[in-house]
Amino acid sequence: GAGVSQSPSNKVTEKGKDVELRCDPISGHTALYWYRQSLGQGLEFLIYFQGNSAPDKSGLPSDRFSAERTGGSVSTLTIQRTQQEDSAVYLCASSSSLRGVGLANYGYTFGSGTRLTVV
Amino acid sequence: RKEVEQDPGPFNVPEGATVAFNCTYSNSASQSFFWYRQDCRKEPKLLMSVYSSGNEDGRFTAQLNRASQYISLLIRDSKLSDSATYLCVVNMPQAGGYNKLIFGAGTRLAVHP
Numbered sequence: 238g239a240g241v242s243q244s245p246s247n248k249v250t251e252k253g254k255d256v257e258l259r260c261d262p263i264s265g266h267t268a269l270y271w272y273r274q275s276l277g278q279g280l281e282f283l284i285y286f287q288g289n290s291a292p293d294k295s296g297l298p299s300d301r302f303s304a305e306r307t308g309g310s311v312s313t314l315t316i317q318r319t320q321q322e323d324s325a326v327y328l329c330a331s332s333s334s335l336r337g338v339g340l341a342n343y344g345y346t347f348g349s350g351t352r353l354t355v356v
Numbered sequence: 357r358k359e360v361e362q363d364p365g366p367f368n369v370p371e372g373a374t375v376a377f378n379c380t381y382s383n384s385a386s387q388s389f390f391w392y393r394q395d396c397r398k399e400p401k402l403l404m405s406v407y408s409s410g411n412e413d414g415r416f417t418a419q420l421n422r423a424s425q426y427i428s429l430l431i432r433d434s435k436l437s438d439s440a441t442y443l444c445v446v447n448m449p450q451a452g453g454y455n456k457l458i459f460g461a462g463t464r465l466a467v468h469p
Contacts, residue, residue: 270457279443279461280400285454292454328399344390344445345457347399 241348243329249354250319258314258351262331269312270332270345271304273325280328286312319355326350357382362444362460369467373434377463379427379444387455389420391429392443394462400443434467441465
């Protein structure tokens, strides 16, 4: 598509429920990133995909968080047994970089995010 | 020490003012640098890349000092529409041969009439 698309845009869930957040990157972008941003805070890196593999999962805060990417395109971030501290905006970004090359010039393009509220 | 540090502000300036934001980064192996702009409740958007020679885009000028590991953004003739949070972003090389963008916490700018 023309931009990075995320769904849903807003999600309210009860504590303890599982949620799935979806990211559809720009067509042809091989690199995909998930970040989260809590209210008034900076961006916190979660996970990076190059194609379908995830060479860097270091930012996932706990084993309740997982992500996958299929077909080198759409990615799903899953949060199991949600907690109130999971409330944040989850941002997906993609880049035209291949193995980081090209990122030097292009940076990332972000989706508009999913605002998750755990009540 | 944070990998990317910025003064959080807020910077409150009148229209027409010149304002400068600074940023320092900790990893001397960092390869490329950016300024992003984030409006309230919106996603970050790339404002400009930062090159060693310095670069200018209209009213915006970015500078990089690799020796001091310091990046700056200068905004001249501030407009009300410049009010936003400005994120300093550094591309950090990672083990395994890939790069990752590390974001500063942002500097908030408020331009008033």
